[in-house]
Amino acid sequence: MAGFSGVLRLSDLDDFIAPSQECVKPVKVESKTGRGVIQIEDDTIHSTPKYEKAKITLNDCLACSGCITSAEVILVNQQSHEEFYRVIAENEHECKRKVVVVSLSPQAILSIAAKFSLSPDECTQKLAGYFKKIGASYVFDINLARSFSLLEASKEFIERYKRKDSDPKAFPMLASACPGWICYAEKTHGSYILPYISTARSPQQVMGALVKDFWAGKNDISADKIYHVTLMPCFDKKLEASRDDFVNELCSSREVDCVLTPVELEQMLIRDKVDLSQMTEAPLDESLSSGPRLLSHPGSGSGGYAHHVFVNAAKELFQQDVMELQWKTLRNADFREVTLEVAGEVVLRFALAYGFRNIQNLVQKLKRGKSPYHYVEVMACPSGCLNGGAQVRPESTSSTKELISQLETTYSLLPTTSIDSDSRINMCYSEWLGGADSEKAVKLLHTKYKAVEMSTNALGIKW
Structure with missing residues (x-):
């Protein structure tokens, strides 16, 4: 880091993925006009220019894989x-x-x-x-x-299901609502994993x-x-x-x-x-x-993506009305699955995978061609969004587990919104977007991901 501004030095990064590293992004620093230090040598006056402090933003971190951070400890000028x-x-x-x-x-x-x-x-x-x-x-x-996000994810799943026999990367479709998971996928697994991720915003x-x-x-x-x-x-x-x-x-x-x-x-x-x-x-x-009143969508406290997509896929693809999903806990409480059987055959197999331990297991299965799932609701935080990294921490008299349980109970008791009966949705699709399949709808309700090439010099890692 010799020659770089101290502002660029990021130490003690706390992340699930990588050990502490120093930012490697070079930043051009423009000189400031105005008075500087005057040096007199051989009767010649030299003005030493002042320099602006170099700054990094979250956008720099997205574009660079010199370090992989969870964004919690980066000083951000525009996001505070x-x-x-x-x-x-x-x-x-x-x-x-x-x-x-x-x-x-x-x-x-x-x-x-x-x-x-x-x-x-x-x-x-x-x-x-x-x-x-x-x-x-x-x-x-x-x-x-969120209603739009759920509707677009469900529509995308139906399209993938119909082409599953011709597209080897149609499944599993992986949820895209968690930016921690997205950043990890782009920087760590790149183009291999990105085709599986939903494009819904x-x-x-x-x-x-x-x-x-x-x-x-x-x-x-x-x-x-x-x-x-x-x-x-x-x-x-x-x-x-x-x-x-x-x-x-x-x-x-x-x-x-x-x-x-x-x-x-x-x-x-x-x-x-x-x-x-x-x-x-x-x-x-x-x-x-x-x-x-504050409302929610049926399903998990992370937004109910697996729930909504499963219910709609069961109805549209197999004419099955599913009212309640029976989730089965597998390795741990943060990895669960639910299935739909038709004539004794499992036609839908969905999962929830929360926390990087479960995410890494999921990715390894994908790479070995062993994943049995059609859809996975992926969230970087254990217990999902109700346990997000910026949520208020529990008081000294209670534990994190107790607080999460309290929040999950409260979320489950919220009245749920009905997407089908919300007249604003059809109005937005027709008047604002010009149709559910219009170019504008694709542009404003979907996004793309890109692999970030690894550029870290492993010898520069601070252990």
Whole structure:
């Protein structure tokens, strides 16, 4: 690292995948104009230029495999609550004013609700009240976005099933909503594993398209005049929002400008001297929200991808109405499977694989051609999104296991939204996207992945 700025030095990276390494990305540093140190030699005046500090962003880390990180310990300029406060402060100046929109994930809401001993609905409306108090104009939940994500994943699965005999990489189809898993796949297994991964966007990024394309158009607001913030249970969602794929091309504006997490929200509440339990409630804004109550989708606390795809595939492919899925635990509680039998033959075999121990076993089976599954809901965190790396940690009087159990129970008791009865979905497909199979629908509801070539010098690893 000789010759590089100390700002580029990343040490003590905490990750499931690789030992601590130093960032190897070279950064060109531009000199600053202005006064520097004056040296006089042989009657000649030399001005030593000042240099800007070199900075790395999450986007740099996505494009470089010099290190593999879980994004939790990287200093990110554009993905922090400090940046959020900066934009809020700038809104006091009319010439720089932006419309601040906040989108809330149910997993993050439940984590905060547990911290402050609030019901899910109370917490949702108190969060809306808090964000509006400090400068947000609109607050939505992301259930509508998740409905699109589930529908597109289900449609993709049906298409893969119909071509399974001619496409050796049609199955297993692997869920794409977890950015930690996606980053690991791109950097560690590259082009081998990527064809198996669903192209459906995650709810966060569908919400980005809804806010900066659909909602912005409806309200005659330019996308670059909107500052879109999401509250998510995972630091890796910052990685996802930083991808170049998720930019509004008309005005080069990121669809999600800033990702906040429950642990950061705790810091914000302390900074603002706010007791959330005493906060005045405010309703969610209606146009993109599911309603006055916090809702969920049936299935796992990670969004119910396997559940939705399984139920719809059983109905469409085999005319079977499946109401309840009977999951069977295999190696551990984070690896479960469910099957559908028709005439004594297993026609669908789905799995949940949470945590890198199970993910690595899944990948090894795939490489040996031994995976029996048609679909796998893959999440990097053990226990899934309710145990995301940025969720509020348990109090000293309870354990992580107890907290996760509490959150899972609370999530299971949330009323569920019905995708079939949500009239906004058909309206969006027809009026906004120009049809479910249109070019615009593919562009705004799907994405692509790319292998990242390994460039690390193994001798440079810090053990």
